[in-house]
Amino acid sequence: MKVLVIGAAGMVGRKLIDRIGEEPEILGGAIEKLFLVDVVKPDAPKNLADIASCKAIDLAQAGVAEELISERPDIVIHLAAIVSGEAEADFDKGYNVNMKGSYMLLEAIRAEGQKQPYKPRFIFASSIAVFGAPFPEKIGDEFFTTPLTSYGTQKAIVELLISDYSRRNILDGIGIRLPTICIRPGKPNAAASGFFSNILREPLAGEEAILPVEDHVRHWFASPRSAVGYFTHAATLDLSKVGPRRNLMMPGISATVADEIAALERVAGPKPVSLIRRVPDADIRGIVDGWARDFSVKRALSLGFTAEKTFDEIIRVHIDDELGGKIGG
Amino acid sequence: MKVLVIGAAGMVGRKLIDRIGEEPEILGGAIEKLFLVDVVKPDAPKNLADIASCKAIDLAQAGVAEELISERPDIVIHLAAIVSGEAEADFDKGYNVNMKGSYMLLEAIRAEGQKQPYKPRFIFASSIAVFGAPFPEKIGDEFFTTPLTSYGTQKAIVELLISDYSRRNILDGIGIRLPTICIRPGKPNAAASGFFSNILREPLAGEEAILPVEDHVRHWFASPRSAVGYFTHAATLDLSKVGPRRNLMMPGISATVADEIAALERVAGPKPVSLIRRVPDADIRGIVDGWARDFSVKRALSLGFTAEKTFDEIIRVHIDDELGGKIGG
Numbered sequence: 001m002k003v004l005v006i007g008a009a010g011m012v013g014r015k016l017i018d019r020i021g022e023e024p025e026i027l028g029g030a031i032e033k034l035f036l037v038d039v040v041k042p043d044a045p046k047n048l049a050d051i052a053s054c055k056a057i058d059l060a061q062a063g064v065a066e067e068l069i070s071e072r073p074d075i076v077i078h079l080a081a082i083v084s085g086e087a088e089a090d091f092d093k094g095y096n097v098n099m100k101g102s103y104m105l106l107e108a109i110r111a112e113g114q115k116q117p118y119k120p121r122f123i124f125a126s127s128i129a130v131f132g133a134p135f136p137e138k139i140g141d142e143f144f145t146t147p148l149t150s151y152g153t154q155k156a157i158v159e160l161l162i163s164d165y166s167r168r169n170i171l172d173g174i175g176i177r178l179p180t181i182c183i184r185p186g187k188p189n190a191a192a193s194g195f196f197s198n199i200l201r202e203p204l205a206g207e208e209a210i211l212p213v214e215d216h217v218r219h220w221f222a223s224p225r226s227a228v229g230y231f232t233h234a235a236t237l238d239l240s241k242v243g244p245r246r247n248l249m250m251p252g253i254s255a256t257v258a259d260e261i262a263a264l265e266r267v268a269g270p271k272p273v274s275l276i277r278r279v280p281d282a283d284i285r286g287i288v289d290g291w292a293r294d295f296s297v298k299r300a301l302s303l304g305f306t307a308e309k310t311f312d313e314i315i316r317v318h319i320d321d322e323l324g325g326k327i328g329g
Numbered sequence: 330m331k332v333l334v335i336g337a338a339g340m341v342g343r344k345l346i347d348r349i350g351e352e353p354e355i356l357g358g359a360i361e362k363l364f365l366v367d368v369v370k371p372d373a374p375k376n377l378a379d380i381a382s383c384k385a386i387d388l389a390q391a392g393v394a395e396e397l398i399s400e401r402p403d404i405v406i407h408l409a410a411i412v413s414g415e416a417e418a419d420f421d422k423g424y425n426v427n428m429k430g431s432y433m434l435l436e437a438i439r440a441e442g443q444k445q446p447y448k449p450r451f452i453f454a455s456s457i458a459v460f461g462a463p464f465p466e467k468i469g470d471e472f473f474t475t476p477l478t479s480y481g482t483q484k485a486i487v488e489l490l491i492s493d494y495s496r497r498n499i500l501d502g503i504g505i506r507l508p509t510i511c512i513r514p515g516k517p518n519a520a521a522s523g524f525f526s527n528i529l530r531e532p533l534a535g536e537e538a539i540l541p542v543e544d545h546v547r548h549w550f551a552s553p554r555s556a557v558g559y560f561t562h563a564a565t566l567d568l569s570k571v572g573p574r575r576n577l578m579m580p581g582i583s584a585t586v587a588d589e590i591a592a593l594e595r596v597a598g599p600k601p602v603s604l605i606r607r608v609p610d611a612d613i614r615g616i617v618d619g620w621a622r623d624f625s626v627k628r629a630l631s632l633g634f635t636a637e638k639t640f641d642e643i644i645r646v647h648i649d650d651e652l653g654g655k656i657g658g
Contacts, residue, residue, distance in 0.1 A: 091497065132573065132574075142472060142473050143471060143473060144471050144472060144473045144474065145473065145474070145489070146492065146573065146574045147489070147492075147493070148496065148573060150493055150497065153489050153490070153492070153493040156489050157486050157489050157490070160474075160476070160482050160485050160486050160489075161482070161486070163475065163476075163482070164476070164479055164482040167477065168420065168479065244461065244475065244477060245461075245475045
């Protein structure tokens with residue numbers, strides 16, 4: 001089996017590759033070749049070094065998609081994207097990579113299949129950003145996609161293409177709408193959603209963190225480990241069960257900031273909680289007000305996708321996977 | 330005011346141009362220049378001949394969109410499309426015209442605005458085909474778009490682009506999702522939906538017509554006159570009232586074949602009804618089973634879009650507009 005991961009140097013990409021390194025048949029069979037690409041050259045786990053081919057590419061460049069697909073990977077996992085803030089700031093870059101780059105990839109698959117039969121599994125990282133306020137309190141599987149960012153628009157367009165290209169037997173596609181990933185490992189970043197992770201990760205490491213919104217703010221979360229699980233499950237799932245509606249919101253937890261803090265106290269005691277400083281920021285509050293708060297994800301659950309059931313679990317995943325099981329400080 | 334109509338030789342396009350000919354300020358002001366384009370050279374009404382520029386174009390050709398937009402029309406009405414059956418039969422042609430052609434148009438507007446400020450009104454003919462079965466009995470304004478044809482996919486993609494380009498202040502766009510137009514004037518055609526019109530139009534002209542489905546089959550209709558009304562209303566509507574969700578299902582009537590036939594009898598007596606021959610066709614029945622039956626269109630109604638309230642009216646519109654007020658036979 002040949003596997004191509006586009007966006008392999010990103011947070012989810014790296015964790016997915018590590019997971020494949022731990023359990024090399026997790027995508028449904030032995031991998032003979034693993035193509036790992038991103039805008040920066042990705043790393044391969046040591047035990048996969050002999051089958052991995054790692055390369056820096058720009059998906060928006062003509063010919064790149066064709067070159068990647070010329071290897072005829074059986075599974076294509078497409079995680080690459082210009083993130084929301086950058087796609088908003090740089091209109092051309094967002095459309096060139098997120099929409100046109102993805103479209104070129106789908107077209108390269110179609111062209112390859114016209115040379116000789118070829119129908120790979122195509123797993124696309126979509127986003128909660130395909131939805132735009134106002135929302136019902138709980139968003140169901142049949143709610144419409146009215147994105148309020150160019151990033152969300154680009155994701156929603158690729159979702160439509162994936163359904164149509166699947167229906168036309170060009171590929172066997174699925175769109176995985178990711179919840180906000182929490183706790184994101186690494187340093188605090190400038191993303192508007194960063195604080196949801198910062199107020200847990202930094203205190204768990206004995207550092208202060210800033211909370212820019214009120215405690216009752218609610219959002220939809222899953223751990224990085226769950227995110228990896230969506231993709232490994234999507235690689236082996238019988239997609240005929242999904243039918244023509246190929247894009248699914250993934251399971252997660254609806255939680256308020258207060259829920260996060262209460263879970264932090266239950267898991268790690270009162271000391272980390274004391275490191276959260278409340279510094280209200282009207283801009284961030286305004287952005288977050290436009291985000292989805294809760295979902296009903298019956299279809300994804302019925303297809304066997306899973307996530308954490310409590311916020312305590314989300315925190316424990318971080319302690320296990322990032323902190324070697326120990327709370328710092 | 331300069332107005333560009335793309336797809337001006339089609340059924341809705343011709344009726345729209347005729348309507349402008351009847352009432353030259355119906356789009357909200359005096360028109361100094363009317364650009365009419367289509368794959369075949371459109372005709373202009375006699376009283377508009379001195380302001381009309383009529384041209385045959387291929388929207389999928391590089392440079393065509395830029396040339397059209399270089400005239401800086403204040404209103405762009407985009408009706409052009411490869412129809413459903415052809416977009417399904419010819420994958421490249423459908424995507425090239427319906428998706429890429431429309432995208433090139435939006436991009437040409439953006440490029441023109443980068444030279445000097447420019448933000449036209451952009452009115453897009455979208456379709457009931459953005460929806461795909463299974464449906465609720467009545468489709469609401471927030472139901473998701475999961476098209477089951479490439480045509481519907483292409484329309485749904487352009488809808489997303491129109492919302493985003495509007496949000497980004499590149500244009501002031503609106504997507505008009507047309508019901509099935511009934512009674513279509515002209516000859517019976519091979520479209521799967523043709524019978525909905527054929528069983529009225531042909532008997533009203535004293536000709537036999539074939540009904541390939543059962544009488545209880547239900548669908549969503551409006552007259553050609555209503556279709557023209559959607560576009561003239563969209564030209565003058567305050568789009569700030571529409572908000573960021575720019576694509577609207579238009580008002581129509583949910584009616585069964587039996588409702589159509591009963592209306593025909595009420596309006597034209599028993600003789601035309603006797604000209605309907607029932608010849609069941611499983612293929613057509615299968616296609617029609619995938620179509621939407623009924624809508625709740627609260628948003629469009631609240632914005633002042635209108636259509637017929639009874640099927641009798643739909644039939645009378647045809648008798649008035651196509652038959653000079655007289656039932657033939």
